[in-house]
Amino acid sequence: MSSRRDASPGRIRIIGGSLxxxxxxxxxxxxxxxxxxxxxxxxFNWLAPMIEGARCLDLCAGTGALGIEALSRGAAGVQFVERDARAAQALRDNLMRLxxxxxxxxxxxxxQFLQGAPQQNELVFLDPPFALQLWSPLARQLEQGGWLTARAWIYVESPRHGPPELPAHWQLHREGHAGEVRFALYRRALPLS
Structure with missing residues (x-):
């Protein structure tokens, strides 16, 4: 069983789908x-019924493993956002090779990306560097900027203790823990107007 720290640097594998x-x-x-x-x-076992044809956004993508896994399992497209130029180039190289x-x-x-023109997504991966504490501000931008469909799914990875403050209408669907990491899948449920 490897943790995120054990997996870098080197290579990781895609675990399902066409890749x-x-x-x-x-x-x-x-x-x-x-x-x-x-x-x-x-x-991705949780997401199996809804990943086919989904438009996805992988914020703070890093290696892009989540977004590439989504593509492998039939997502229509993934927009990867990564601020580190080296990591982004490695991600581009991996996408090209695959x-x-x-x-x-x-x-x-x-x-900055979320200040641009939005494209609505059915699935968002929100896994920023833990030290930067970006979950709440990025969640607000996703909500206010028009980046989510009405019933979007949002995956959030954070430290095990002290889950981040997220919009009240992001309803927890499932969650788990691996070492010091909490991973959770939320469903956006806007109140009826």
């Missing part, structure tokens, strides 16, 4: 924490 067993090169970059295989497997043309990479800070 199953493909390896992703992981650069040696400070703070990069690829989501553990066991966590990705659990998450011929995953439905993945687009933006080298940009997530908060």
């Amino acid at each position: 199953r067993n493909s390896r992703l090169d992981v650069p040696d970059s400070p703070g990069l924490r690829p989501t553990a295989e066991r966590v990705r497997e659990t998450l 011929k995953a043309s439905a993945g687009q990479v933006s080298v940009q800070d997530a908060a």
Whole structure:
């Protein structure tokens, strides 16, 4: 059982779908924490009924393992956002090698990216560097900026203790723990007007 710290640098593998067993090169970059295989497997078991054809946003993408796993399992497209130029280039290289043309990479800070013109997404991966404490501000931007469909799914990865403050209408669907990491899937449920 590997933790995110154990997986970097080196290689990690895609665990399901058309790209199953493909390896992703992981650069040696400070703070990069690829989501553990066991966590990705659990998450994508949860997402199995809704991933086909979904439009996805992978904020603070890092290695892009979550978004590439989504593409492998039939997502219509994934917008990857990564501020570290080295990590973003490694992600582009992996997408090119895997011929995953439905993945687009933006080298940009997530908060700046969310100030741009929105495209609604059915699924968002929100896994910022833990030290930066960005969950709440990014969640507000996702809500206020028009980035989510009315019933979007939002995956949030955070430290095990002290879950982040998120919008009240993001209803917890499922959650789990792996070491010091809490991973949770939320469903956006807007109140009826």
